[in-house]
Amino acid sequence: MQQKIIILDFGSQTTQLIGRRVRELDTFCEILPYNKFPADDPDVIGVILSGSPFSVHDPKAFQVDLTQFVGRVPVLGICYGAQYIAHTGGGCVEHADSREYGRAHLTTVDTANPLFRGFETGSQVWMSHGDTITALPAGCHTIASTADVQFAAYASDTQPLWAVQFHPEVYHSLQGKQLLKNFVIDICGSKQQWSPASFVESTVAQLKQQLGNDRVILGLSGGVDSSVCAVLLNRAIGDRLTCIFVDHGMLRKNEFQKVMDAYQGLGLNVIGVDASDKFFADLAGVTDPEQKRKIIGRDFVEVFNAEAHKITDARWLAQGTIYPDRIESLSITGMTIKSHHNVGGLPKEMHLQLCEPLQWLFKDEVRRVGYQLGMPERLIKRHPFPGPGLAVRILGDITRERVRTLQEADDIYIESMLNYICDDGECLYDKVWQAGAVLLSTVRSVGVMGDERTYEHPVALRAVTSTDAMTADWAHLPYDFMARVSNEIINKVRGVNRVCYDISSKPPATIEWE
Numbered sequence: 317m318q319q320k321i322i323i324l325d326f327g328s329q330t331t332q333l334i335g336r337r338v339r340e341l342d343t344f345c346e347i348l349p350y351n352k353f354p355a356d357d358p359d360v361i362g363v364i365l366s367g368s369p370f371s372v373h374d375p376k377a378f379q380v381d382l383t384q385f386v387g388r389v390p391v392l393g394i395c396y397g398a399q400y401i402a403h404t405g406g407g408c409v410e411h412a413d414s415r416e417y418g419r420a421h422l423t424t425v426d427t428a429n430p431l432f433r434g435f436e437t438g439s440q441v442w443m444s445h446g447d448t449i450t451a452l453p454a455g456c457h458t459i460a461s462t463a464d465v466q467f468a469a470y471a472s473d474t475q476p477l478w479a480v481q482f483h484p485e486v487y488h489s490l491q492g493k494q495l496l497k498n499f500v501i502d503i504c505g506s507k508q509q510w511s512p513a514s515f516v517e518s519t520v521a522q523l524k525q526q527l528g529n530d531r532v533i534l535g536l537s538g539g540v541d542s543s544v545c546a547v548l549l550n551r552a553i554g555d556r557l558t559c560i561f562v563d564h565g566m567l568r569k570n571e572f573q574k575v576m577d578a579y580q581g582l583g584l585n586v587i588g589v590d591a592s593d594k595f596f597a598d599l600a601g602v603t604d605p606e607q608k609r610k611i612i613g614r615d616f617v618e619v620f621n622a623e624a625h626k627i628t629d630a631r632w633l634a635q636g637t638i639y640p641d642r643i644e645s646l647s648i649t650g651m652t653i654k655s656h657h658n659v660g661g662l663p664k665e666m667h668l669q670l671c672e673p674l675q676w677l678f679k680d681e682v683r684r685v686g687y688q689l690g691m692p693e694r695l696i697k698r699h700p701f702p703g704p705g706l707a708v709r710i711l712g713d714i715t716r717e718r719v720r721t722l723q724e725a726d727d728i729y730i731e732s733m734l735n736y737i738c739d740d741g742e743c744l745y746d747k748v749w750q751a752g753a754v755l756l757s758t759v760r761s762v763g764v765m766g767d768e769r770t771y772e773h774p775v776a777l778r779a780v781t782s783t784d785a786m787t788a789d790w791a792h793l794p795y796d797f798m799a800r801v802s803n804e805i806i807n808k809v810r811g812v813n814r815v816c817y818d819i820s821s822k823p824p825a826t827i828e829w830e
């Protein structure tokens with residue numbers, strides 16, 4: 317049995333954060349759309365209702381049948397969740413005179429209640445709501461108040477039901493972690509059994525059962541997700557896993573060989589396909605970024621499918637899809653559920669079934685699983701790299717010559733980052749989310765080398781800090797590092813006579829230039 321907490325998502329921006337907090341308590345959880353409670357799942361030990369952009373009075377407000385779980389397992393309503401429980405239980409929710417946003421302090425708190433064990437009076441919480449509860453439902457009592465919010469938290473007298481109008485999941489609720497710990501561990505009875513080791517053990521057992529003697533195909537990219545997925549499957553089914561790694565010719569310098577060597581060192585059965593001629597031929601003369609992406613995407617599917625078809629007895633296609641890729645959160649503007657993120661290219665006529673063993677993991681959990689599997693640190697800590705590779709880092713059309721030039725500049729930059737050790741002992745590469753060089757091949761500027769005038773291209777260096785690539789800031793790299801890298805690139809890379817550093821954040825810029 318895998319104990320789990322279900323988080324029902326009513327569209328709040330902090331729902332994922334609730335999920336992270338629960339996982340930090342070594343407890344498995346699933347975030348599901350508000351109306352998708354798995355009524356037949358015996359492993360559910362508790363339910364959390366998230367916040368929402370709606371008021372409970374909004375005609376479009378999301379409704380859920382609380383009887384599916386209230387009284388069966390412990391329930392915690394947060395913000396809208398708390399107001400929804402009050403509203404449907406006969407309490408009263410009204411528009412607040414002054415919207416309650418930001419910092420507040422619990423002026424009274426019932427520390428004898430298991431939800432608030434370990435709390436202090438005055439504890440700072442974070443409010444974010446336009447409505448407020450003005451009367452509790454029958455059979456409930458207040459367990460915390462702030463100066464402005466009488467019913468900041470309440471509990472049922474008879475059922476395992478709690479509700480808080482503040483957000484315990486956000487950092488600014490200073491004892492929020494304690495509250496979630498009280499709920500998940502003490503109230504729901506989590507045995508805190510989720511760990512990378514237990515994940516590997518249970519997933520390998522599950523994969524063995526699911527896949528039997530079937531053959532599985534997996535597309536490798538060199539990235540951490542697909543690599544961890546491959547090693548996990550290899551543990552379960554050994555050589556019945558065939559990995560396909562396509563070289564489109566726009567990887568980093570020597571990367572195809574380096575990654576192939578690393579995979580073989582891990583005992584994976586990998587077919588490396590050099591399809592660079594096809595990609596370069598199809599990209600010749602194409603300058604539009606979207607057009608480039610489309611061609612690369614289409615060619616990739618063609619090459620992958622041609623290889624996959626050679627494995628005639630394959631029954632499954634495995635993918636390294638992770639939780640943030642597929643999370644079915646609510647799109648607040650469109651009111652639609654995001655469609656499952658499926659990295660295109662499933663060869664339909666092969667009738668392959670999809671196998672996604674990492675589908676419940678967050679990125680840092682994938683990395684922890686990678687360590688657990690004994691994978692090399694450099695593979696696990698590798699920066700994200702775009703599918704179309706250096707093609708989206710070369711302005712204008714793509715030629716082998718331009719790719720070679722960029723590979724040289726990029727290699728100097730990245731190797732220097734790996735070799736630059738910061739004061740705390742960590743290398744600069746590990747301090748940033750992602751770094752790479754961009755060849756501004758549509759731009760030329762004048763320079764002088766020796767006694768000669770040059771008229772060549774600039775290279776832009778990009779390095780960003782981020783947690784999820786949705787937003788990013790430019791990394792403040794040390795000046796001595798930048799000076800050294802600039803010198804080395806200009807001196808060693810033919811065709812480049814100038815180096816710039818990109819100081820744009822995302823938004824409004826993006827991480828990649830194209």
Ligand code: XMP
Pocket residue numbers: 609700701702703704750785822825826827828829
């Ligand atoms: P942007 O440029 O949109 O990138 O800020 C966000 C993150 O996604 C990566 N990226 C891609 N990854 N195929 C991929 O597999 C792509 O076409 C692609 N475009 C961007 C980018 O490197 C960054 O980590």
